[in-house]
Amino acid sequence: MAITAAQVKELRDTTGAGMMDAKKALTENDGDMEAAVDWLRAKGLAKAAKKSGRTAAEGLVAVAVEGGKGVVVEVNSETDFVARNAEFQEMVAGIAKVALGTSSTEELAAADMGGKTVAETITAKVGTIGENMSLRRMGYVEGKTVAAYVHNAATAGMGQIGVLVAVDGDNEDIARQIAMHVAATSPASLSENDLDPALVEREKQVLTDQAKESGKPDAVIEKMIVGRMRKFYEEVTLLNQKFVMNPDLTVAQAAKEAGVTVTGYARFAVGEGIEKVEEDFAAEVAKTMGG
Incomplete structure (x- = not known):
């Protein structure tokens, strides 16, 4: 082709x-x-x-924590200008509060928000602000202690990246530090046991092909792959990553020293995974003018 x-x-x-x-x-x-x-x-x-970082969606990610539950929601808009709009931010904050009583995006969309469903509230806001908006997703974690962190905050509790971390223990400070770590490193899973099998298999295949290029014996290649997969797990799983606050420790070790165990996390970044449509503005103008 x-x-x-x-x-x-x-x-x-x-x-x-x-x-x-x-x-x-x-x-x-x-x-x-x-x-x-x-x-x-x-x-x-x-x-x-790495996937391309280009994204089409703007908007906000918001977090809310109540008791042992934390929620994170993403509400998209067409432009960053609307994401900075106080009216839009107020709506997103309200949606995050409603999300505390739900457990899925579908349930949140149908939940009551001042006499209208969340979905109806967003539709009405489209009419007043004049730009398309959508509830993309929601996630939640539960635990003895839940901490939240927002990176690039637009206002309190919402911004470009929202993270939740749940720990079994009472140390909220370490939970928040780990949430900041998650914002920076974007781990693929909590541990190797939670990794997508397809991702693991793909990585093994790439590492196998790399090792074969060396021309070394199969027995040596097998040991090379084991060592490289161990390094892969250290890079992409939260508990095995070097803790950004103290690289001498893994996240699991740092949590243990602080008297807690990390039991779950969630990380949303605005627009991640959505391809931006590249438009040729000059060509569009020429087409409009018949050129």
Whole structure:
């Protein structure tokens, strides 16, 4: 299949690979972006298998904690301008408060909020503010102690990244520090036992391909993979990560020293995982003018 310049640019932005390497990777994998990333990593030509950070959605993530429960919600808007609007922020704060009594996005959308459902409240706000909005998702954690942290806060309790951490113990300070750690590192799961099996299998395959490139015997390759998978778990699982407040300890060790055990977390970032639609404004104007 024909590989476009846009595809090559996206792959280069994602991996840091050279232009010709990116083009070859896409050609070898029939334009499959994810497979091309893995191909580059196996050849040692990619910096990391990271998704592009481009997002279409703006809006806010809000957190609320009551007793042993914490909730995090994401409400999207079309522009960052609306996200800074006090009327929009007031609505998002109200939705987060309602979320404390729910356990799913669907339940939250149908929940009562001053005589209207949350979904109806958002629809009405679209009419008054004049911009499309949506309740994208909600999550929650429960535990003996729950702490929340908001990064890049627009106002109290809401901003660009919202994190909840639940611990079995009474130390709220360490729970909040771990929440700040989660905001910075974005772990894939609490521990290796919670990792997506597909993610683990994909990583093993990439590491196997990398090891085979070394030309070493199978017995050596097997040991290399075990060691590299251990390092992978240390990088992507919260309990095994080096604690940002004290890199001499893992998060699990830091929690233990503080007399608690981390039992769960949730991390939302505005618009994560949503591709931004790139528009050619000049071409659109030319088309409108018949050019």
